[in-house]
Amino acid sequence: MxxxxxxxxxxxxxxxxxxxTLCVHGLLVSQWAGPSLAQKSALVRTLRLTDxxxxxEASYTRHSSMADLSTPFQDSPCAFEHFPSGxxxxxxxxxxxxxPSRMTVTKNxx
Amino acid sequence: xxxxxGIGKVFxxxxxxxxxxxxxxxxxxxxxxxxxLKGPSGSGKxxxxxxxxxxxxxxxxxxxxxxxxxxxxxxxxxxxxxxxTFGFIFQQFNLIKGLTALENVMIPxxxxxxxxxxxxxRALEIMALFNLAHRADARIEWLSGGEAQRVAIARxxxxxxxxxxxxxxxxxxxxKLSREFMAIMRRLKENGKTIVLASHDPIVYDSDxxxxxxxxxxxxxxxxxxxxxxxxxxxxx
Amino acid sequence: xxxxxxxQRSIIDFTIASLLRRKGKNGALLVVYTLIIFLLSSVIFxxxxxxxxxxxxxxxxxEIIVQRTLTGxxxxxxxxxxxxxxxxxxxxxxxxxxxGYYYDGNFLANYTFVIPDxxxxxxxxxxxxSGIAKLREASPGDIIGFTGYDGKPQSYRVKEVLAEQxxxxxxxxILISESDYRALSGxxxxxxxxxxxxxxxxxxxxxxxxxxxxxxxxxRPIIRNExxxxxxxxFSWRSGIVIVIFSSxxxxxxxxxxxxxxxxxxEERKEIGILKAVGWxxxxxxxxxxxxxxxxxxSAFLLGTVLGYIHVFIGSSILFVPVLKGWSTLxxxxxxxxxxxxxxxxxxxxxxVVPYTIxxxxxxxxxxxxxxxxxxx
Ligand SMILES: Nc1ncnc2c1ncn2[C@@H]1O[C@H](COP(=O)(O)OP(=O)(O)O)[C@@H](O)[C@H]1O
Ligand SMILES: [Mg+2]
Numbered sequence: 001m002x003x004x005x006x007x008x009x010x011x012x013x014x015x016x017x018x019x020x021t022l023c024v025h026g027l028l029v030s031q032w033a034g035p036s037l038a039q040k041s042a043l044v045r046t047l048r049l050t051d052x053x054x055x056x057e058a059s060y061t062r063h064s065s066m067a068d069l070s071t072p073f074q075d076s077p078c079a080f081e082h083f084p085s086g087x088x089x090x091x092x093x094x095x096x097x098x099x100p101s102r103m104t105v106t107k108n109x110x
Numbered sequence: 111x112x113x114x115x116g117i118g119k120v121f122x123x124x125x126x127x128x129x130x131x132x133x134x135x136x137x138x139x140x141x142x143x144x145x146x147l148k149g150p151s152g153s154g155k156x157x158x159x160x161x162x163x164x165x166x167x168x169x170x171x172x173x174x175x176x177x178x179x180x181x182x183x184x185x186x187x188x189x190x191x192x193x194x195t196f197g198f199i200f201q202q203f204n205l206i207k208g209l210t211a212l213e214n215v216m217i218p219x220x221x222x223x224x225x226x227x228x229x230x231x232r233a234l235e236i237m238a239l240f241n242l243a244h245r246a247d248a249r250i251e252w253l254s255g256g257e258a259q260r261v262a263i264a265r266x267x268x269x270x271x272x273x274x275x276x277x278x279x280x281x282x283x284x285x286k287l288s289r290e291f292m293a294i295m296r297r298l299k300e301n302g303k304t305i306v307l308a309s310h311d312p313i314v315y316d317s318d319x320x321x322x323x324x325x326x327x328x329x330x331x332x333x334x335x336x337x338x339x340x341x342x343x344x345x346x347x
Numbered sequence: 348x349x350x351x352x353x354x355q356r357s358i359i360d361f362t363i364a365s366l367l368r369r370k371g372k373n374g375a376l377l378v379v380y381t382l383i384i385f386l387l388s389s390v391i392f393x394x395x396x397x398x399x400x401x402x403x404x405x406x407x408x409x410e411i412i413v414q415r416t417l418t419g420x421x422x423x424x425x426x427x428x429x430x431x432x433x434x435x436x437x438x439x440x441x442x443x444x445x446x447g448y449y450y451d452g453n454f455l456a457n458y459t460f461v462i463p464d465x466x467x468x469x470x471x472x473x474x475x476x477s478g479i480a481k482l483r484e485a486s487p488g489d490i491i492g493f494t495g496y497d498g499k500p501q502s503y504r505v506k507e508v509l510a511e512q513x514x515x516x517x518x519x520x521i522l523i524s525e526s527d528y529r530a531l532s533g534x535x536x537x538x539x540x541x542x543x544x545x546x547x548x549x550x551x552x553x554x555x556x557x558x559x560x561x562x563x564x565x566x567r568p569i570i571r572n573e574x575x576x577x578x579x580x581x582f583s584w585r586s587g588i589v590i591v592i593f594s595s596x597x598x599x600x601x602x603x604x605x606x607x608x609x610x611x612x613x614e615e616r617k618e619i620g621i622l623k624a625v626g627w628x629x630x631x632x633x634x635x636x637x638x639x640x641x642x643x644x645x646s647a648f649l650l651g652t653v654l655g656y657i658h659v660f661i662g663s664s665i666l667f668v669p670v671l672k673g674w675s676t677l678x679x680x681x682x683x684x685x686x687x688x689x690x691x692x693x694x695x696x697x698x699x700v701v702p703y704t705i706x707x708x709x710x711x712x713x714x715x716x717x718x719x720x721x722x723x724x
Contacts, residue, residue, distance in 0.1 A: 003226065004363035005356045008642060015649035022656045026685035029660070033684040037403055040513050045407040047461055048444055048543050050574050052401055053478070053518045054581075056457045057675040059448055062519070063459075065569065065577040066414070066421070066541075156723050165624060166720035185716075186628060193626030204621045204722050208368030213361070218625040220357035223350030229357075265625065277723060 112139040112162060112273075117171035119157050119329075131157045132168070132329045139306055140321070141272070144299055147308040148315040149326035155308035156201070156277050158326070162306060163275045164192045193218065197266030199276035203258050205250045205265070211257075212237065212246040215264045222269070229268075236264045240294065256287045263294060273304045280311045288313045295319060355638075358631065362638040365618070377647055380603065383596045384651025384699060385658070390592055391691045392659040393667060394581070399686040401578035404516065405571075411544040411552060412444070412569045413559060421567070423538035428563060432542065435558050437551045443539035445525060447532055449493060454482055456676040460521050460528055464543075467524045472506040478518030478677045480508045496533035503527065518679035544568075600699065607706040616714050623719035632715040633708055640707030644700040652692060660685040 043049065055061035119132040132154045139145050139162065147155040160166040161173065164180055173180040175195065180188065205214045215233045237243050240260040245253060253261065259279070266274055274295075280288035288311065295305055296319055307314055315323055325332040366373050413432060415424035429441040445462040458479060468474050475485065485491050485505050492502040509517045529536065546555055556568035611619070619632055627635075658664060663682055664671075672678040 003356075003360060004367070005359040008359060008363055011646065012649070015646070015653060018653045019649060022653060023687075026656075026660070026687050030684050030686055036512050037400070037684065039510070040400075040404045040516055041407045043509075043513050043516055044404055046465060047463055047517075047520070047522070048409050049461075049516055050405070050408050050412065050569075052397075052405075052515055052578065053459075053476070053520070053679050054397075054515070054671065055673060055675055056478075056519050056677045057673050058457075062448075062457065064581075065574040066412070160720040160723050165723065166718050186630075189623070189626065189628045198624060200624070200722060201724075202722075204617075204624065206365075206618055206621060209361075209364050213364060216357075217361065217622065218627075220361055221354055221627055221631040223352070223354035223357070225353055226357065226360075269626065 111141055111176060113174045114138075114158075114162060114168075115172045115174070117158070117161055117168045117173070119154075119161065119166075120169045123169065130329060132161075135171070135326075135329070135331050137162075137324055137331065137334070139273075139304065141304050142299065142302055143321035144295065144305045144307065144317075144319045145322045145324065146315050146317075146320045147306070147324050147326060148310060149332075150310060152328075153326040154329040155326055157329075159275055159277050159306065159308050163196045163198060163273075164188050165198075193222075193269055193271075195271050195273055197269070197271040197274045199259070199262050199266050199274065199279055201278040201281055203262040203282075205258060205261060207250050210247050210249055211242060211253060211261045214250060214261055215268055218265060219268050233264070233268060236267050237261075240264055255282050256290070259283065259287070259291065260294075267298075272302075273306065274298060275306045277308045278311070279307060280309060280314055285313065292317050292319060354631075355634070358635050359638050359642070362635050362642060366639065366642065373643065376603070377643055379599060380643065380647035380699075380703075381651045381654070383599050384647055384695065385654045386592055387596050387695055387699075388652045388655030388692070389658050389664065389666070390589060391695065392655055392685075392687065393664050393683065394589075395688050395691060396659065396683040396686045398579055398581065400515070400684055401581070402575055405575055405578060408571050408574050409444075409543040410546050410549070410571050411556060411559075413441075413542040413544065413563075414567045414569065415541075415563075415565055416567050417565065421541075423534055424541055424566070426537050426539055428566065429542055431562060432544065432559055435555055435562065437547050437555055439545040439547050442543045442545075444541050444543045445528060445534070445539045447528070447534070447540060449521070449532075451493075454676055456482055456519075458519050458521050458677075460523055460532070462525045462528050463522055468506050468522055470524045470527055471503060472524075473503040473527075474507040474509060474520075474522040475505055476509045476517040476520040477511045477514055478679055479521065480505075482677055493531060495531050501527075501531050512682075514679035515681040519677050600702075603703065604706045607703075607710065610710045611714060615711075617722065619711065619714045620717070620719050620722040623715070623717075624722045629715045632711060636708045636711045636715075637704060640704030641700070644703040648696060648700050652695065656685070656687070659683065 050065050051063045053062065060067035114135060114137045117132055117135040118130070121127075121129040121131055135154075135158060137145075137158075147158060149155055157166070161168045164173070164175075167181060171181070175191070178191075180191070183191070206217065209217075212230070212233055215237060216229055219229050219233075234243060234246060237246055240263060242257065242260050242264060245257055245261075250258065250261070259282070266276075276295075279291055283291060292313065295307070299305055299319065307320075309315055321336060323335045325335070413424065413428070414421040415428070416422070426443055429443060432438060433441045442464060444464070447460050449458045449460055450456075451458060456479075473491065475491065480486060483491060485508075487505050487507055489505045490502050491505055492500050495501045503523070509520060509522075523531070528534075534540075544555070546552060552570045552572070556570055559566055559568045622632055622635075623629070658666060660683060663680065668678070
């Protein structure tokens, strides 16, 4: 029988089901991630890494824990400073106008 | 039985636009009778209906329903008594737009927590009594004036109240529909309902259905006539 | 009990029927609301998972790193410093760590050269991160070239590409032997980038750091905790884009609340009057309004967070990539481990669903408690 509350309850139940499926997904995947996390930890240990490779624009974003205390400026030709305003400005054209040429890799003829 | 003693109603008391709508009105509504409030527009009929039906409180005076003094009851009790005791048919019908006729009929029963399937069945039965079964799923906006009023009547009956109160029920109906309305009231009376109608339509107040006609003017009761002897005629003839 | 349940259900029926009457408006409201929660929860899922992963993985980072500061920035450190630091009590070992950046002008990308302490690649070969492999279309066996400090081209055989799944750490890495790197970068034999210390007792980190600065005032020790703290503070609510997202969410929310709180339309008032006149109690009306707020906000909350989760952990935060990528050419494609903090979810719930529902109820309060006789006219 057509009843709005029935539809509402089914929608909520479906969403709850989706949410709990995702919870299970989260639990399982983070369990399964154990070995991969261990592998990453091992990489950090053997290579003595200090930072995540999240932003490769500038040294202070690439290795932010290693950055200079007093001068987090202008380390990359395309980077501005470490402040919110930096995310609002694009780098000037003359700095980013170089065209990539893909000539530096020589394919090994296998 | 409802007894109203010395009812007075003042709107906007102590303000420049103070208005005395009712002065010292005393009426008695007897069970299983039809009572008609008659009088020109602005005479206080609607205000009195609202007070009798526990929708508004009088400024002075007392309402006694059966043994119970209503005037001093807190809001919560008043609402639940109103719900069980009175079915209202409003002048403007006051149906809720956008919903279906069936939903409108069921609305007064929603807070009672009755099982939905039973309620629905009951609502459909009542609608069938008024020839509305085929319109159950129609939205209110799609109904004709007569249909809309019958939906309003069905809604008033859904909680099976002993009293039916209708304000100017024929104001938006043509003669034929007005007579139909009176026929419905007759049926309800035969089923044991007590009916209070406010109207200045002769089809209503001249009806032989009425045991009591109360004539009002300027917020006062001019006369009370019983058993079809219409007091107003003797006064204004 | 069943009576109360039926009462709630019937009132929900009514609430939804009346919401459906303004399908366009309420639908748009639901969409915008869901979008806000989607954005908020995406940001929160993403940052939390990233922080958790960083905290876990970087637990293995060096205990203490000693940099040398010169002209206000860090500079290569003389190897001779190692022996002097080794003298400090509690220091187990001091190892040089050699690494550096390389800017590839052709690809506009920055790479990080790292010289492994153990098992470096043989001379003439490199191991590259998968980000570089992709960017430069290099696979094992290929020859890859770089320009040396003296302008001379140097080429190496790609021995191996680092595993894709460690991209979050290694996308831009190039592992190379020490002699190759010194030849490429021109760093003198008596200098290294920084020093890595092993300390006997982790409680002594701070005292040892202090002793190092006393002994060698031009150095700056960095303790592992500081590294961990750096990543705990990443994407704090004040940082650029996060504040933009949060403040626009807050603004949108204020607009909703405003719309609600400025009161009811004449029609809504009339409807409440009708409901009261036909026998609803004030509490029934308020219950109806409560459900009206809850139906919308709970749907938006559940839908938004479910979509947010899917976006971040299944869709690899695809919408954030352009922002995170910024101006960098080389960007790791990583799948975060779905660590979810239910406390955060509860906070989103408390900051959205609760105020929304309340702002739906409050304006009806006065109307709901009025005498219903107004509908008589
Ligand atoms: N809420 C109110 N505030 C001020 N005056 C009112 C209010 N309600 C009714 N009145 C006045 O009370 C008088 C009686 O109204 P009403 O009871 O509606 O009369 P009737 O139904 O007989 O036409 C009218 O003059 C009307 O203007
Ligand atoms: Mg009137």
